[in-house]
Amino acid sequence: MAQEPVIPSGGVLNDVAQGGNVARRTKDPTGMFFLLPAAVWVLLFTIFPLLYALYTSFWSFRFGQRNQFVGLDNFVRLFTDANLHSALRVTLTFVIVTVVVEMLVGFGLALLLNQEIRGKSVLRAIMVLPLFATPVGMGFLGITLFYEINGPINVFLRTLGIEGIPWLSTPQWAPVAVMLIDIWQWTPFVFLVSLAALQGLPVDLYEAAEVDGASGWDSFRNITLPLMTPTLWLILLLRLVEAFKVFDIPASMTLGGPGRATEVYSLFTYRTALRFFDHGYAAAQGILLLFIVMLIVTLLFGRIRELYEVGG
Amino acid sequence: MRNRSRPVVMVFVWGLILIMLIWVLFPFYWAFLNSIKKPAETFQATWVPWLQFQPTLEHWASELSIRETRNALRNSTIISVSAATVALVLGTLAAYALARFRFQRISNGSLTTWFLSQRVLPPVVVVIPFFLLMRQLKLLDSVWALVLLNATFTLPFPVIILSQMFRELPVELEEAAMVDGASRLQSFLRVALPLVLPGLVATWIICMAFSWNEFLFALSLTSNRALPMPVYIAGAEHTRGVQFWFVGVRVMLTMLPPTILALLAQRYIIRGLTLGAVKG
Amino acid sequence: MRGFKFLSVLLVLSMILAACGGGGAPAAAPAEQAAPAGEAAAEEAPEAEATAIPGGETYATVTEGSDILPPVLVEPCEPGSCPFEGQTVTVIVNTAGSKGPISGPFYEVREEFEAATGATLEIVEVPEAEHFPKLMTDVTTGTGQYDTSIAGAWWVGDLVEGDFIISYDDYFDDPRFPQWDYEDVQSGPRSLLEYGGKKYMVANDHDGQVMYYRRDLIEDPEHQAAFLEEYGYELGVPQTWDQFRDVAEYFDGKDLNGDGTPDDGLTLHLKVGGQGMFHFMSFSAPFVIGPDNPKLYWFDPETMDPLMASPGHLRAMETLVDLLQFGPEAMMAWSLGESWDHFLRGQAALTFTWGDLGSLAQEEGSQVRGKTGAALMPGTMEYFDAAAGEWKATETPNMVGNTTGGSWSGVISKFSDAPEATYYLLALMATKEKSLIYAQRGWDGVDPGRFSHYLPPEGTASLDGYVAAGWDGQDATDYTKAYHDNFGAELQFPYLRIPGAFEYWNSLDIHLSEAATGQKTPEEALQATADDFDAITDRLGRDLQQASYKASLGLE
Incomplete structure (x- = not known):
C-alpha cells in the first residue's frame, strides 16, 4: 500500500472538545443563513422550558405546586440521597454494557452487510426494524419473552440443557434482561449510521491497496478503521447520551425492580417529578445528569482530540 | 476485492447473518404469536400456530374495528414524518454551516455542543413547562405540539451526524462549482447534498424512529384525538395488568408503516452508494 | 416487488423459527389445558362501541354476566328543558376500554346520561400508572381538562389538601340529582368517601383484600x-x-x-x-x-x-x-x-x-x-x-x-365548569340498582362493599342475581360473606x-x-x-x- 491513509480532520470531535481545526472553513457571513433557522428554532422552543426547570430547582414543592424558596437545598440533596446514587450506579453499568455491545455488534454487522452479499438490501432493511419497535411495547413483550416458568427464552435454554434463568425475579438477572432488550433495540442505530459512513468511503483507496497485494485485514486495519474512527466516536457519543436517559424499557418491563435493581436515573427522576411531584428536586436531578454527561463528553472527546494531534 | 470469498468464509458469514436474523426477528414473531393467542395461552411456550394452539383473529378484529387504532397510527405517522422532515431540513443547513463556516462570537465547538446538549436533559424535567407552553399555544391534545417537540429534540441528530459527513467531503468540489458561477446555496444543493445522500436517508430514518417511539411528551400532551401509538400501546396496561394480546397486535401494527418506509428508503441508500463511489 | 420478496423472506424465516421452537415446546404442552372451550359465548357478546379502546377480557374470557345490564333509571329530558344542555363532562379513567374494568360502565351509561341531561360525556382513558400524574399535571396548573377523575382513594389527601377537588355535600340531598344511599355503603369503604368530615368520593368501587x-x-x-x-x-x-x-x-x-x-x-x-x-x-x-x-x-x-x-x-x-x-x-x-x-x-x-x-x-x-x-x-x-x-x-x-386498594371512585375537579352535571353522572352510577349489577358482574371491575350487594342475612341481594350473573352459588355465598366480614370487621386497617x-x-x-x-x-x-x-x-x-x-x- 503506497500512500498513508489520510487521517480525517476529527470533525465534530474537535468541536466538542472546543478545539479548532477549522482551517478550511471560511468566515463568509452567509454561514449565518445556514445556521440561524435551526438555532432559532431550538432556542425558541427550549429556552422557556429550560429556564423554568432551572427556576423550579430552587424551590420546594407541596401538592405539585411551588411552596418555598430553598436556595441550593435541592442540589445539596443530590449528594446525600443514597437512592439517587443507586440509580446512578445502575445507569452507569447499563450505559457501559449496552453501549459497548451495541457499538461492537452494530459496527460488525455494518461491515458484514457492506459486503457483496446476495439479498443485502432486504437484509439491511430487516436489521433496521428494531429501531421502530416502540420501546414501551418491547418492555411489555419482554415480560412474556423472559417469563420464567414457560417463556420462550427459558424453554429454549432448557432444550440446550441450561436450567431456566430467573430473568425478572432476581436483582442479578433483571438488569441483564433490560439490557438485552435495549441492545436489541439500539444496535440498529449503530449499524445504520456506520453503514451510511462505510458507503461514503473512497473506493479507489481499496483498489489501490488491492493492487499492492494487501489482504482484507490489511485494508480494514489501514483504511477502513482509520477512516471510520471519527464516525465511530461520533456514534459512541450519540449512543452514550441516549443510554444515559434510558427510561421506556425499564419503565414498562420491570418498573425498576426487583427492589431498585433496574431503577435507572431517568426512572428515578420521573418518579420524583410525576409520582411525588417534587418538581424542584427532579429539576436538580436533571441538571446534575446534564452536568455529568456533558463532563464525560468533554473529557472523553478532549482526550481523543489530543490523540489526533499527537498522531497527526 | 470485497466480493471474492472462499466457501468457508461464506458459510461463516451466512451463519452469522442467520443468527442475526433470528435475533432481530424473533421478538416480532413472538409479538405476532401473542396477537393470535387466546388470553389464557399468553404465558405458554407454544410457538407454532395450528400445531400447538388454535390461533384466533379476535384481537386483530377488535383492534382493527375501532377508530382509535387507525387514529393512533395516523397520528404517529403525521408526527414522525413531519418532525423528521423539519428536523432534517433545519439540521442539514446547520450541519453544513458548522462544517463549512467559522463562526466568530460563539465557536463552532460550542455551537455543536449546544445542539448536542438538547438531547441530554431527561424529558421528564421539562414536561411541565412544555405542558404550560402548549396550553398557551392552544396545542394540548394536538399532533402539532408533538411535531414541534420532536422536531426540536431530534434536530441534534442531523446537525451532528451530517456535519461530520460534510466535513469529510473534499471541499474542492464545491469550490470548483463556485468558480463556475454557482452561489453558495447552489453549490450546497447541487454538489454537497447529493454526496451525503446516504447520510441524509440514515439521519431521516433515525429522526423518524425517535419521533415514532417518543413516549413521555406524547403521554403528557395528548389525551384523546392526538394520541400516538406508543401511548396507545401503553394503554394496553389495564387496572388488572398488561393485556399482552393487545400489545402484540399494536406492536405489529406499529411496525407496518416503518417497515414500508425502511424498504423504500433502502433503495436510496444503495443509490447513495454508487454516488459516493463516484466522488473519490 | 421488493416488498413481496421481503415478506416472503419474513414468512419463510418465521416458519423455520417455528419449526425450531417446536422441538422445545412439548414439555410445556401438558400444562396447556386451560384453553377456554366456549369461545362462542365471547364472540356473541356485543362488540365494543366504535369509540372505545377494547379490552376487559382478563386472562379468562368474557363472562356470561356481560349479558346482564343495569336498569335504565332516568327518563330522557325534553329538548330545550334539559338541565345541563350543552355542557360537556370529561371523565379521566384507567384504560380498559368499553368492556373493561372501571372504565366499561361509563361507556354503558353514556347514552342514558346524555339523554337525561342534555350534556355530553367524554371519556379519556389513561394507563393506570399515568392516571395520577396526568390528573395532577392538570389540576396543579389549573388547566381543567377533566371534570372528574375515577381516582384511587390514596390520592384524596393530596387532592383535598391541595384544594383540587370539591365536596359534593351540597349536591347530595338535592332532588335534582339521582339519589343514592350513603349508609348502604359499609363502614370500611364508607370511611374512604369522606375526608375531614366532608364527602368527596362518590361510591363506585370497593376494594379490600x-x-x-x-x-x-x-x-x-x-x-x-x-x-x-x-x-x-x-x-x-x-x-x-x-x-x-x-x-x-x-x-x-x-x-x-x-x-x-x-x-x-x-x-x-x-x-x-x-x-x-x-x-x-x-x-x-x-x-x-x-x-x-x-x-x-x-x-x-x-x-x-x-x-x-x-x-x-x-x-x-x-x-x-x-x-x-x-x-x-x-x-x-x-x-x-x-x-x-x-x-x-x-x-x-x-x-x-x-x-x-x-x-x-x-x-x-x-x-x-x-x-x-x-x-x-x-x-x-x-x-x-x-x-x-x-x-x-x-x-x-x-x-x-x-380497605387496601384503589376503591376507584369519582371525585369532582375544582376546575370543572360543569360540576353539577358531573355529580349527576357519578350519582346516577352510585344508585343501588346500578351498583348491584356492577358488583355482580365480573368484567366491570366494581367490587362489592354495600349491604345491598350482600346475601341475607348480611344484606339484601338475592343469590339468584349472582347465579344469573354466572356465579357458582357456594362461591358467591363465600365471597359476599368474606367481603361483608372484611369491611364490617371491628378492627380496620388504617388506610x-x-x-x-x-x-x-x-x-x-x-x-x-x-x-x-x-x-x-x-x-x-x-x-x-x-x-x-x-x-x-x-x-x-x-x-x-x-x-x-x-x-x-x-x-x-
Whole structure:
C-alpha cells in the first residue's frame, strides 16, 4: 500500500472538545443563513422550558405546586440521597454494557452487510426494524419473552440443557434482561449510521491497496478503521447520551425492580417529578445528569482530540 | 476485492447473518404469536400456530374495528414524518454551516455542543413547562405540539451526524462549482447534498424512529384525538395488568408503516452508494 | 416487488423459527389445558362501541354476566328543558376500554346520561400508572381538562389538601340529582368517601383484600387425613397466619389441578410497582393492629416518627418473607394478572387479593369455578401495641379488616365548569340498582362493599342475581360473606390518605421487594422504609403532615 491513509480532520470531535481545526472553513457571513433557522428554532422552543426547570430547582414543592424558596437545598440533596446514587450506579453499568455491545455488534454487522452479499438490501432493511419497535411495547413483550416458568427464552435454554434463568425475579438477572432488550433495540442505530459512513468511503483507496497485494485485514486495519474512527466516536457519543436517559424499557418491563435493581436515573427522576411531584428536586436531578454527561463528553472527546494531534 | 470469498468464509458469514436474523426477528414473531393467542395461552411456550394452539383473529378484529387504532397510527405517522422532515431540513443547513463556516462570537465547538446538549436533559424535567407552553399555544391534545417537540429534540441528530459527513467531503468540489458561477446555496444543493445522500436517508430514518417511539411528551400532551401509538400501546396496561394480546397486535401494527418506509428508503441508500463511489 | 420478496423472506424465516421452537415446546404442552372451550359465548357478546379502546377480557374470557345490564333509571329530558344542555363532562379513567374494568360502565351509561341531561360525556382513558400524574399535571396548573377523575382513594389527601377537588355535600340531598344511599355503603369503604368530615368520593368501587382458598382441596377427606397426620390438627380455612403457613406448606409441590405437574402452596403479586405493598399492608395489619391499638400503624401521631420498624412490623415482614418459599419464584416479578392467572389455572392453593379474583373465577376458562372459597384475612394470636410498646396476646385470633386498594371512585375537579352535571353522572352510577349489577358482574371491575350487594342475612341481594350473573352459588355465598366480614370487621386497617401517600407507599413497595428478593434482611428493609418516611415527612413539612395525620385518625 503506497500512500498513508489520510487521517480525517476529527470533525465534530474537535468541536466538542472546543478545539479548532477549522482551517478550511471560511468566515463568509452567509454561514449565518445556514445556521440561524435551526438555532432559532431550538432556542425558541427550549429556552422557556429550560429556564423554568432551572427556576423550579430552587424551590420546594407541596401538592405539585411551588411552596418555598430553598436556595441550593435541592442540589445539596443530590449528594446525600443514597437512592439517587443507586440509580446512578445502575445507569452507569447499563450505559457501559449496552453501549459497548451495541457499538461492537452494530459496527460488525455494518461491515458484514457492506459486503457483496446476495439479498443485502432486504437484509439491511430487516436489521433496521428494531429501531421502530416502540420501546414501551418491547418492555411489555419482554415480560412474556423472559417469563420464567414457560417463556420462550427459558424453554429454549432448557432444550440446550441450561436450567431456566430467573430473568425478572432476581436483582442479578433483571438488569441483564433490560439490557438485552435495549441492545436489541439500539444496535440498529449503530449499524445504520456506520453503514451510511462505510458507503461514503473512497473506493479507489481499496483498489489501490488491492493492487499492492494487501489482504482484507490489511485494508480494514489501514483504511477502513482509520477512516471510520471519527464516525465511530461520533456514534459512541450519540449512543452514550441516549443510554444515559434510558427510561421506556425499564419503565414498562420491570418498573425498576426487583427492589431498585433496574431503577435507572431517568426512572428515578420521573418518579420524583410525576409520582411525588417534587418538581424542584427532579429539576436538580436533571441538571446534575446534564452536568455529568456533558463532563464525560468533554473529557472523553478532549482526550481523543489530543490523540489526533499527537498522531497527526 | 470485497466480493471474492472462499466457501468457508461464506458459510461463516451466512451463519452469522442467520443468527442475526433470528435475533432481530424473533421478538416480532413472538409479538405476532401473542396477537393470535387466546388470553389464557399468553404465558405458554407454544410457538407454532395450528400445531400447538388454535390461533384466533379476535384481537386483530377488535383492534382493527375501532377508530382509535387507525387514529393512533395516523397520528404517529403525521408526527414522525413531519418532525423528521423539519428536523432534517433545519439540521442539514446547520450541519453544513458548522462544517463549512467559522463562526466568530460563539465557536463552532460550542455551537455543536449546544445542539448536542438538547438531547441530554431527561424529558421528564421539562414536561411541565412544555405542558404550560402548549396550553398557551392552544396545542394540548394536538399532533402539532408533538411535531414541534420532536422536531426540536431530534434536530441534534442531523446537525451532528451530517456535519461530520460534510466535513469529510473534499471541499474542492464545491469550490470548483463556485468558480463556475454557482452561489453558495447552489453549490450546497447541487454538489454537497447529493454526496451525503446516504447520510441524509440514515439521519431521516433515525429522526423518524425517535419521533415514532417518543413516549413521555406524547403521554403528557395528548389525551384523546392526538394520541400516538406508543401511548396507545401503553394503554394496553389495564387496572388488572398488561393485556399482552393487545400489545402484540399494536406492536405489529406499529411496525407496518416503518417497515414500508425502511424498504423504500433502502433503495436510496444503495443509490447513495454508487454516488459516493463516484466522488473519490 | 421488493416488498413481496421481503415478506416472503419474513414468512419463510418465521416458519423455520417455528419449526425450531417446536422441538422445545412439548414439555410445556401438558400444562396447556386451560384453553377456554366456549369461545362462542365471547364472540356473541356485543362488540365494543366504535369509540372505545377494547379490552376487559382478563386472562379468562368474557363472562356470561356481560349479558346482564343495569336498569335504565332516568327518563330522557325534553329538548330545550334539559338541565345541563350543552355542557360537556370529561371523565379521566384507567384504560380498559368499553368492556373493561372501571372504565366499561361509563361507556354503558353514556347514552342514558346524555339523554337525561342534555350534556355530553367524554371519556379519556389513561394507563393506570399515568392516571395520577396526568390528573395532577392538570389540576396543579389549573388547566381543567377533566371534570372528574375515577381516582384511587390514596390520592384524596393530596387532592383535598391541595384544594383540587370539591365536596359534593351540597349536591347530595338535592332532588335534582339521582339519589343514592350513603349508609348502604359499609363502614370500611364508607370511611374512604369522606375526608375531614366532608364527602368527596362518590361510591363506585370497593376494594379490600380477602383470602381465597381452594374449597375442594380443604374439604378433600384424603388431604384432611394427611394434614391431620402431619400437623396434628384438622385441616380447615386458616384462621391465623401460622395456620396459613401450614396449609401453604402442605399443598406446596402437590398436583392441585390434576395435570400431573407439581403446583404451588400460594401465589402473590410482588412486582415493584405492581401494588405489592398492598399485600404487605393487609398481611401485616393483625401484627400491629389489635383491640388495644386500633389506629396506630404508620406514624406516632405525637412526633410523626414512623412506626414501620416496630417489632410488630418486623415480625410481619419476617413471616411474609418466610411464606414466599411456598410460591413460585417468578411471582417476585408478577403483577395482578399473572398471579390471578396462576390461581385461576388451579396452580396455587391459597392467595390473598382483591374482589376481582372471586368474580374472575366464575368466568370461562377458569379451572376453579365452584372451588374458590373466600374468607377474611387470617389473624394472629399476638400483636405489638405500638402505643404501649409491648406484645399483647389475644384469646381468639386477632383479625383485621382492610380497605387496601384503589376503591376507584369519582371525585369532582375544582376546575370543572360543569360540576353539577358531573355529580349527576357519578350519582346516577352510585344508585343501588346500578351498583348491584356492577358488583355482580365480573368484567366491570366494581367490587362489592354495600349491604345491598350482600346475601341475607348480611344484606339484601338475592343469590339468584349472582347465579344469573354466572356465579357458582357456594362461591358467591363465600365471597359476599368474606367481603361483608372484611369491611364490617371491628378492627380496620388504617388506610393512609395524608398528602404524599403515594411516595410513602412507593418506598414501602420497593423495600418490600428488596426483602422478598433477598437484597435486604426484613429488618434492614423496614429500617430503610422508616428512614425514607422520615425524609418524606420532613420535606413535606412535619407539622403539616402531623396535622393531616391526626385529622385522619380523628384525633383533633
